[in-house]
Amino acid sequence: DAKTTQPNSMESNEEEPVHLPCNHSTISGTDYIHWYRQLPSQGPEYVIHGLTSNVNNRMASLAIAEDRKSSTLILHRATLRDAAVYYCILRSPYSGGGADGLTFGKGTHLIIQP
Amino acid sequence: KAGVTQTPRYLIKTRGQQVTLSCSPISGHRSVSWYQQTPGQGLQFLFEYFSETQRNKGNFPGRFSGRQFSNSRSEMNVSTLELGDSALYLCASSDRDPYYNEQFFGPGTRLTVL
Numbered sequence: 001d002a003k004t005t006q007p008n009s010m011e012s013n014e015e016e017p018v019h020l021p022c023n024h025s026t027i028s029g030t031d032y033i034h035w036y037r038q039l040p041s042q043g044p045e046y047v048i049h050g051l052t053s054n055v056n057n058r059m060a061s062l063a064i065a066e067d068r069k070s071s072t073l074i075l076h077r078a079t080l081r082d083a084a085v086y087y088c089i090l091r092s093p094y095s096g097g098g099a100d101g102l103t104f105g106k107g108t109h110l111i112i113q114p
Numbered sequence: 115k116a117g118v119t120q121t122p123r124y125l126i127k128t129r130g131q132q133v134t135l136s137c138s139p140i141s142g143h144r145s146v147s148w149y150q151q152t153p154g155q156g157l158q159f160l161f162e163y164f165s166e167t168q169r170n171k172g173n174f175p176g177r178f179s180g181r182q183f184s185n186s187r188s189e190m191n192v193s194t195l196e197l198g199d200s201a202l203y204l205c206a207s208s209d210r211d212p213y214y215n216e217q218f219f220g221p222g223t224r225l226t227v228l
Contacts, residue, residue, distance in 0.1 A: 032214050043118075043204050043219030044157070051214070087157070093213045102147070102217070104157035 009109040020073040022088030032091045037084040083112045118220035132193040139207030146188040151202040
């Protein structure tokens with residue numbers, strides 16, 4: 001399974017942009033990059049996902065490197081409610097067997113300072 | 115639409131017993147996945163069902179099993195409980211192939227094994 005590497009924690013100030021990096025040097029051509037976050041005492045929450053092109057939605061933007069070996073989740077204006085653990089996950093297509101579910105790493109603990 | 119629901123929310127069992135956890139996906143969703151979350155191991159993939167068929171299984175012993183019914187509701191069973199099975203068990207559903215679509219997580223079932 002392709003793995004991801006994220007910083008253990010990051011700190012940012014409220015109302016400032018946040019760039020959360022993720023390295024996935026062994027990504028395959030068909031792996032989708034998914035981002036989820038988990039707020040305290042809650043189940044994970046979908047943030048965004050993409051394959052090759054940069055993606056935007058109401059929550060965030062996903063910037064994918066041209067070689068796809070890294071990506072960055074961008075929160076344009078962080079609020080206190082964005083304090084959570086952010087997971088960068090690679091998802092392989094169903095191949096008829098094996099552990100192809102979402103493989104969560106340790107994630108990045110994002111701390112937002114008021 | 116109602117979100118993913120899991121029952122029960124909390125459960126206390128003793129070693130050697132067995133337990134069945136239930137998950138009701140969002141209406142219309144055909145894919146259900148199960149995850150185990152512990153402080154030490156983080157979020158780990160258990161299995162994934164799509165239209166009643168188990169498509170993928172994580173690296174867990176055979177004591178962990180699951181199934182999906184024709185109405186997409188899913189159950190997971192753990193037999194011969196061990197202390198290490200104490201964890202938050204999360205269920206997630208998706209309306210299409212979760213490979214390239216978002217998953218919606220439930221609040222989880224907190225299992226404590228004494």
